[in-house]
Amino acid sequence: MRVNNKGLWAVGALTVTASLVLTGCTAASDTADNSAGTGEALTVWVDADRAAVLKDAAADFTAETGVEVKLVQKEFGDIRDQFIAQVPTGKGPDVVIGAHDWLGTFVTNGVVAPVELGDKADAFQDVGITAMSYEGQVYGVPYSIENIALVRNTALAPSTPATFDEMVTMGEAAGTEYPFLVGLDPEAADPYHLYPFQTSFGAPVFGTAADGSYDADALEIGNDGGDKFAAWLGEQGAAGVLNTNITGDLAKEKFIAGESPFYLTGPWNVPAAVEAGIDVAIDPIPSAGGETAQPFVGVQGFFVSSKSENALAANEFIVNYMGSEEVQTALFEVGGRAPALTASFEAASADPIVAGFGTVGENAVPMPSIPAMGAVWEFWGVTEAAIINGGDATSLWQKMSGDIETAIAG
């Protein structure tokens, strides 16, 4: 009898869950309706690094407005796809943290709502706002800006090189094993890290429209500068300055071991070098082709779901709270990423490393977030790797440009 009783309970529980799941499939959007209108809770997706800071900010927000903030921790890399998949079902969050280059996909999928910064827009660094804009519309509140720069081991190289060639000469004079380090992938090089050199030849990926946004129809990568850059890649590959076998991990390891005076990287790799006792200086990226070397800048920020039932509360939260100096500074202190709010950035610039990256960032351009960029990534790196490894520079580069154009045209 006892056995049977237990079984029945189990069966009951199972069926209950089963019918819940079944209804859950379609009732989701409806349950969201139920909680909407009361404005009782705001669901925010954040990654583990940022969750701690947001927790305090959320508590303050709740105390002031009575709106509860539910923080849901997600793996940063998973947020984009899950957000795109969940918003249409109505189960998605009200606010997500994300990177600006996801924006194109978000807008094309219709999952984000525009954000009105009003007069607050002037308080942010220009590049942050540009990055958070898509087709003239601002979709997010930026909170951090990061870009790569040249990290110099001051013990091995005492002064800042003006050009790429000068840097290589200085690197050779230092007598270390490598004159210059940058992490590449044997398969796909690393267009992100090589981009400043490409721009120094006057070959951006896309041309820009009048309002400063990227124009997918104006593919610039295959212009004359592009050809020169490709030829340069081939030369550097042949000379061994660029080596696709030195992966990101290897480059970091070798710089920390003092095997090179120069290392092209972002702020994320600097703490490890400082801990290893290396005295570092942050320099502008030396130009290889004569023009200014402009790296890509990555902006992180907060987006509001287009199906949020708490749109006003969500806007209030991200614009007036996440955009406040206090929160931006707190986020900087935890993550070490330069704040997007000018006032917070100025405070953070007391640290020479942050200031150094910030100075380089003044010349930086936002990484294109238009969906056409997907087609560029697909061909860009493998072509660079092939050229560095001795492929014919001009024909490969032109072939790539043609392939990208075909892929964008769809």
Added chain:
Amino acid sequence: MTTPPETDSGPIRQSARARRATRIADAASGGWKVVAAKILGLGVVDAIAIYALFVLVRSESWLVAGLVVAVTLLVNWIYFSRGKLPAKYLAPGLIFLAIFQIFVLLYSGYIAFTNYGTGHNSTKADAVNSLLLSSQNRVADSPNYRLTVLEQLGELSFLVTEPDGSVSIGGNERPLKEVQNAQLEGGVAVGLDGYTSLGFQDILGKQTEIAAISVPLTDDPNDGMLRTPDGSSAFLYTSSLEYDEAAGTMRDTNSGTVYSDIGTGAFTSDAGQELLPGWKIEVGLDNFVRAFSEDSIRGPLISVTVWTFAFAFLSVFTTFALGLFLAIVFNDKRMKSRKYYRIIMILPYAFPGFLSALVWAGMMNQEFGFINVVLLGGAEVPWLTNEWLAKGSILFVNLWLGFPYMFLVTTGALQAIPEELTEAATVDGAKPWAIFRFVKLPLLLVSVAPLLISSFAFNFNNFNLIYMLTNGGPRDVSAGVNVGATDILISMVYKVAFVGANRDYGLASAFAIIIFILVAGIAIISFRRTKSLEELN
């Protein structure tokens, strides 16, 4: 129905079992406690089902509502009727099987017949809503209007203070009108006689409604509308898109272009320009047609399929050959310290496959890898970047990962073959090779063949290894498609569905169905063959 199986235990024990079975059967169908528990349990289930029905009927999901009714009735019938013991035990499992396996399978199958992917991931209503939202452009250099939301008889109005200090009131589709008698606080109008001012809490309670309000600045809609993003300030917007609900078309108010729904899941202009986001529609067999007709897909699909078969077959063959060889060697009693060798042999099997693949990728680095630097004295062999060497490397690493499994399986199978057969063959004058070829191998294959088939199916979809070792590379840069020399079908599907900004879940699902058909076909044919092996005995 509950009679215990006949066993060779004595008649006394058997009758004891039978008694216990009868008792359980009785208990299952009677006794007031059981009935009470049943009613309680099913009551909970029914209550939840009824709640679910309310929700479903309100959202007009008739199909799911029907399913809930059917399942609930079935569950009640099963547990209230006497007997039906198997059904009582099986029902929950079957319900879960239906939800978590069959539904998921059918749903991914269904995706293959849609255009689900970037730009087409929701309904038409969502797309319209989202297009209209993003077409709201703030009028350049327009001021920030301070706003108080007012309510009168359930109707909401905006009380705005213009930058010059004048105060106006307006509502949804009611243009702004200047008012004189507003209560001011610090230069900002906060209230008006006859109206209730809403506090932040009240605004939150009605935020959906308030966010939807647009107050025309004047009678001319081209002057723009005031909308509020946060309830305390308003901005002037103009919309560049207009939705004509009756015609189902979008009109660009600036250029006058009309975008209409032409059945492709996006508003399209006459010139063929699409407005994104679009929405998800069923496209029939389009994805399958594309897989076989579009040159940029068909070319790689064929070469990838050939390599997938070669990879799966060679992986099974090499691992089986090496595993069998080692099993025979270690099965020989003349071999000393077999135990220790066996433990070492099994080690690769103990490491997680994807981790090993990653370690191997590092060891095969052309310039800094262990193999080239230490074993080959600095030779720069492009293990992973040359097309054919990469294919070889993949097979080699998979051999390293896979032979312990085959070793284990064949050792077991070899030990199950009776010694007498070997002895009898030896007495008949057979040489060791003949004994192996005509006695041991056929007997071995009978028991191992199904495992070889499943191993083939596993390697056919061995995503971990490819992804971690080469990620499908090296790419042929002249090919113009994102497919590398070592991509197998499943890694190609992954690239179609999840790599890059433009995902195409529909096409990826179509590929998945094609792969399923291939694997299922091979399995069916191979199992038929295995049957003929069994007839050997």
